[in-house]
Amino acid sequence: MSRQTARAGDPRKVNGELFTLTYGALVAQLLRDYEDDEEVNKQLEKMGYNIGVRLIEDFLARSNTSRCNDFRETSDIISRLGFKMYLGITPVISNWSPAGDEFSLLIENNPLSDFVELPEGHTALNYSNILCGVLKGALEMVQMDVDVWFVQDQLKGDNITEIRLKFIKRLDDAVPAGED
């Protein structure tokens, strides 16, 4: 019972289906506007990026985590805290590269693509590309430059949805004028 009231009282929570359908409407509108899968992917990533740079502040404020020591810890936090907090899922981390700078997030049931069926002729579209942007934007704010891309997508008939992250470099704090 207390859970019910807590949910009703938390303005941050919205109905999951409403969220999924809103996202679907957004992607459909983008497809109508741009008429090109690649361009839509780009726009989704850009939107995600802008979400990510703000979302990270909310994440830090709510989770009170400190800086990660290595990329493995980062991957753990992303899946166990980040995805859990905002999408209610915990992706499985796998396929580490030998150097430890690349991993995959395996998503079994992506809430963004509930109810979705890709129509014919949209093989290049990464429907949930907004997630790539969010991850990139959020990690950039904590001084990590990463590449994020879709490898597999259940919408395209793959067994699982796979997002790959590659660590590129650490971004340094800005040095004030006149110092080195």
Next chain:
Amino acid sequence: MTIFDFYIFDRNGTCLCYAEWNRKKQSGISKDEEYKLMYGMLFSIKSFVNRISPTDIKDGFLNFKTSKYMLHFYETPSGLKLIMNTDLGAGSMRDVLHQIYSTIYVEYVVKNPLCELDKPILSELFKSKLDEFIRSLPVFASKVS
């Protein structure tokens, strides 16, 4: 106990917000100069503290103290820096600074799409919430004599 002033710097060293309460004496230089001086000092002290530390440090630079005031420093992993000057009786302000970040900055700046994150904060709502919060703190209660 009292609180003198408060700064927020973004990761690029831009002063996003400055507010003062019981500050009796000004530094005698322009505010912009003061911000620059403050950021430069924090930057240097942070790298100094990290370099000189005999062991791996967890939190790094937290505060410094003179005979008259204490400067408290809190940095989020995203590089936002919150600075507060208080008198000596205030004790650790770390939790307070984190609270300002999570309940005021994130709520009224980050979640306000009209606020640009790398420009000084113009939002009146943010300023009034901050002022209200600071004034409600127990450490704010008594004025300096």
